[in-house]
Amino acid sequence: MRAIVCRSLGGPEVLEERSLPEPSPGPHDLLLEVLAAGLNPVDLKTRETGLGFERSFPMVLGYDVCGVVRGRGEAVEGFGEGDRVVASPSLVRDGANAEFVCVDARAAARVADHVDPIELAALPLVVIAAWEALFDRCRLRDGEVLAVLGGAGGVGHVAIQLAREKGARVVTTAGTDASIALCAELGAEEVVDHRDPTSTRRLLEACGGGADVVLDTVGGDVFEQALDVVGVDGRIATLLPGESPRLAETLFVRNASLHYEFVGVPGITGRRPESQGRILREACGLVLADRLRPVIHATFPLGDLEAAHREQETGHVHGKVVIRVGA
Amino acid sequence: MRAIVCRSLGGPEVLEERSLPEPSPGPHDLLLEVLAAGLNPVDLKTRETGLGFERSFPMVLGYDVCGVVRGRGEAVEGFGEGDRVVASPSLVRDGANAEFVCVDARAAARVADHVDPIELAALPLVVIAAWEALFDRCRLRDGEVLAVLGGAGGVGHVAIQLAREKGARVVTTAGTDASIALCAELGAEEVVDHRDPTSTRRLLEACGGGADVVLDTVGGDVFEQALDVVGVDGRIATLLPGESPRLAETLFVRNASLHYEFVGVPGITGRRPESQGRILREACGLVLADRLRPVIHATFPLGDLEAAHREQETGHVHGKVVIRVGA
Structure with a gap:
């Protein structure tokens, strides 16, 4: 063949x-x-x-x-x-x-x-990753706030739609004008421009002070943003081996959870x-x-x-x- | 007063x-x-x-x-x-x-x-901590293997009993002869002596190669043992802000979760x-x-x-x- x-x-x-x-x-x-x-x-x-x-x-x-x-x-x-x-x-x-x-x-x-x-x-791969991360592991519920970091990519654009279907409020980040437009079209309530130096503060405001669930589809520096944005009793799912020297102290005081989703x-x-x-x-x-x-x-x-x-x-x-x- | x-x-x-x-x-x-x-x-x-x-x-x-x-x-x-x-x-x-x-x-x-x-x-405090960690967060199920690191302490001794009540298999560590005896009496199937330099290997064997759920009640070096012992699709709950430079790489390849339980x-x-x-x-x-x-x-x-x-x-x-x- x-x-x-x-x-x-x-x-x-x-x-x-x-x-x-x-x-x-x-x-x-x-x-x-x-x-x-x-x-x-x-x-x-x-x-x-x-x-x-x-x-x-x-x-x-x-x-x-x-x-x-x-x-x-x-x-x-x-x-x-x-x-x-x-x-x-x-x-x-x-x-x-x-x-x-x-x-x-x-x-x-x-x-x-x-x-x-x-x-x-x-x-297949993106819908399995998004589904396992949001539902099987973070147990995203109707009415909760989901922050999708990198909303226009493969997993991100499916996660927005699955979360909206579940009745969650969705905010995302995106890094180009076209990807910002795509996230909004797919149902994100607010899309924060990742190029904006105040993007973390804007994301926190959009989440009402802290997200119930954060999906990090990007890793690296974006994992730091996931730590900034996750709220009390919150859950982070990351598709990459995200890490940070302030991970434990940040998540402990928030009674938070971290899921490494490897599809x-x-x-x-x-x-x-x-x-x-x-x-x-x-x-x-x-x-x-x-x-x-x-x-x-x-x-x-x-x-x-x-x-x-x-x-x-x-x-x-x-x-x-x-x-x-x-x- | x-x-x-x-x-x-x-x-x-x-x-x-x-x-x-x-x-x-x-x-x-x-x-x-x-x-x-x-x-x-x-x-x-x-x-x-x-x-x-x-x-x-x-x-x-x-x-x-x-x-x-x-x-x-x-x-x-x-x-x-x-x-x-x-x-x-x-x-x-x-x-x-x-x-x-x-x-x-x-x-x-x-x-x-x-x-x-x-x-x-x-x-109150220990039963809330154990219950939230095992059931609300790690969702320990009937037939799964739980490793309690520090089984004879306040949270540990309650966790052993709650997990047995749920139908889980429980293995623990303990650091004195009296605490080893207590863990066994409360229903732990195997109790590994924490003073034994091969305790991590013994714990892994007792878990059948990897625990479904690990409860770290001790923190510090014991959190490293939690990383060693957690299995594929496993969940760690820690009562302390445990951290390790190999946390992300270890948990990612195992599709694992980490819950910081702050009661x-x-x-x-x-x-x-x-x-x-x-x-x-x-x-x-x-x-x-x-x-x-x-x-x-x-x-x-x-x-x-x-x-x-x-x-x-x-x-x-x-x-x-x-x-x-x-x-």
Whole structure:
């Protein structure tokens, strides 16, 4: 099959086209013919660092997929040949930047044939991350205030919509005029310009003095802002290993919680794969009901994966970059 | 009224007897005649540091009380003159090391007259801390593994019992032969000797490779042990502002959560006082049903509060030190 691989760890230039054998499904796997594959920051990090796991090369990236079932392992239930499926492939197996990919059926969701595979391929990883962070871990409730730091990115733009759907008030930060407009359009009540040197004070005001839940999608200095903004009894979820020398003293006096959300854990460890399948089924239901809209920043054909990586690296992606494979 | 006060911040020697006016109940307050007052590490820290709040002197400590209602504010419902009550007085008002104390009725619980006031006075602060940490925040479930670091102390010995009641498996650490025996007697499945240089490895083995929930009641180096022991998808609750340079990287790859449990927040901020009242009512029900047993390390009369503080400072208290006032 046709695939774009990393021939080694490195910059976008390590990506190249190869012909690889089709993967063979394990007992719980679906073999999918890939229609489209979403791109995420974790693709870039895996290409650069291997993400801390032993890797063999060539390595195929691509951790979001919409595809069609072409084979399945003997333990698979509930899926048949020709079904359209969305899933987030494991971070430690070959991904969806190829004509075929294997995914754990327990972590996958069937979807109707009439929904655009580009939109569906934009969804899995970011919607699982946002859902786990906001609902499973921070237990965001109706009427609470959520601050999304980095509201226009992949996870951020989905988090705004899921939180509004839950009845939460949402304030966000964003760093360009276009991303500020996108956050407002998706339902953020106030969008604070991250370029404004008083952005932390403005964010605190917008939150009424402290956020119930803070979602940090950016990390680094932005994690400091999460500490500034979280309120008493508040919860921070971060998608990165955020840290600060004032973390403990800040959170202790506020009786606060900190959740490190790493969406790849079930795929890596084999723990509770079905929980991500459940989230994907509910999220696809929201898309079908027009209550959740993945925003497509740009699409690229599989052969232009290197250009897609370079676009993602600008840090100015609104919503998602998606790779067209069979679609 | 008779009271033991701190005349300034400092060591146990700043405690001295004074005659003070009886406190006046605010709208939500009960005025209690004190039968007994539990002692906690937070008394020592408040005496030494003021706990970071502006203080006026003389200051009365004592953040656990069992007493009898002798007056009430106009907004109080559900309590009458002569009722026996348990509560944890606010950390920023005068406490229960006196003949009378005011407590927020919403955060208090009525108890039957026949239960020993010494046992009841041992309960409030530690049972609220353990309950909030294990159930409200870490959401400990039936069948999960809880590691209690410091199992024989005030919060630890209650946490073991509450977790066993919930159906969790409990492993603990303890640092003396007597405290090891106490943890085992209270239901810990395995008790690891903290003096053993291989205690972290032994604890990991006892947890089956990683704990679902870790309760750190000690802080400092023990917080490092919490990081070593928490498993994938695990949750740490710490009663102190624990920190470590490897916190973020350790917790991120495990998709883990960290809860800073500061029991004083409702009393300080006025937020959700009724949640602690609810916990106290449920906990008193467990005591009445012989399913929760506060362990009394020693009692002291009010006039010997200085000696009680010195005993607490040894760090070798099993369960609780309680001050007898009217009891």
